[in-house]
Amino acid sequence: MRGQRVLRALLTFVLAAAGLTATAVTVSAPAAHADECYTWSRTLGSGATGADVSELQVRVAGWAGYGVNMAIDGQYGGQTTTAVRNFQSAYGLGADGVAGPGTFAKIYELQDPDCTPAHFSYAEASENCGRGLNGNGSVSLATARENLKRVMWRAEALRHRMGDHPLRVTSGFRDTACDAGVGGSGGGQHTYGTALDLVPADSGTTFCTIAQNARYAGMGGIFGPGYPGHSDHTHVDIRSGQVWSASQCGI
Numbered sequence: 060m061r062g063q064r065v066l067r068a069l070l071t072f073v074l075a076a077a078g079l080t081a082t083a084v085t086v087s088a089p090a091a092h093a094d095e096c097y098t099w100s101r102t103l104g105s106g107a108t109g110a111d112v113s114e115l116q117v118r119v120a121g122w123a124g125y126g127v128n129m130a131i132d133g134q135y136g137g138q139t140t141t142a143v144r145n146f147q148s149a150y151g152l153g154a155d156g157v158a159g160p161g162t163f164a165k166i167y168e169l170q171d172p173d174c175t176p177a178h179f180s181y182a183e184a185s186e187n188c189g190r191g192l193n194g195n196g197s198v199s200l201a202t203a204r205e206n207l208k209r210v211m212w213r214a215e216a217l218r219h220r221m222g223d224h225p226l227r228v229t230s231g232f233r234d235t236a237c238d239a240g241v242g243g244s245g246g247g248q249h250t251y252g253t254a255l256d257l258v259p260a261d262s263g264t265t266f267c268t269i270a271q272n273a274r275y276a277g278m279g280g281i282f283g284p285g286y287p288g289h290s291d292h293t294h295v296d297i298r299s300g301q302v303w304s305a306s307q308c309g310i
Contacts, residue, residue: 095172104157107135115139115158117209118166118176121216121276122146126301128279131209149219169215174208176215184211184231184255188240195234196250203232203252210253210297217276217295221268225260229292242288248280254296267308269293274303274310283308 122145185192194200239245248254270283280296285306
């Protein structure tokens with residue numbers, strides 16, 4: 060703050076010399092951006108590596124293209140370039156595939172302080188038979204939380220792809236007891252925090268629209284109408300590989 064005090068003193072002197080007063084003058088230090096969740100400190104492009112690349116990949120993996128379940132590996136390769144370019148295009152930015160200030164500013168705009176995307180939350184995605192997010196699933200609490208963050212960012216891409224029609228999560232993380240209690244295997248994708256069951260929250264989309272668009276949003280697992288037990292929701296998950304089944308939706 061010393062620099063601010065010096066600047067104010069200098070301004071006071073100049074104004075006094077001109078016969079003016081600085082009583083009502085406020086001098087503010089320049090505002091340097093620092094996001095509450097994560098702040099990128101460099102421009103990223105092809106060939107870059109590191110934890111900051113991984114953090115970027117988490118947020119753009121839903122834009123890597125049809126059927127692409129992009130790895131979060133800290134390597135800025137072709138898939139990441141494509142994902143960034145598609146993200147930029149979707150949000151009206153210059154689409155050059157290089158993540159710089161404009162791209163990060165849009166991510167900050169979409170990002171809540173706990174690193175979740177704007178339209179999804181840990182609370183909504185971990186109702187878990189009333190027990191919330193815990194370490195009683197198939198992975199540790201920290202891993203389940205990270206997995207939920209990753210699938211929610213892909214759901215954010217899915218939502219934007221569908222014209223920003225709202226989606227509601229009816230089931231996300233479930234611990235093993237909850238999963239078994241609602242008819243699951245007790246060890247499925249929900250117990251890893253990698254899955255969301257989605258329903259439309261307005262009349263602008265359908266279960267089939269969700270399933271069809273999820274193919275472009277980095278989802279490895281998609282199960283919707285036509286798959287047993289999925290007439291009232293569309294399940295999406297970020298498992299490796301590709302298992303899609305929603306026969307009533309042409310999938």
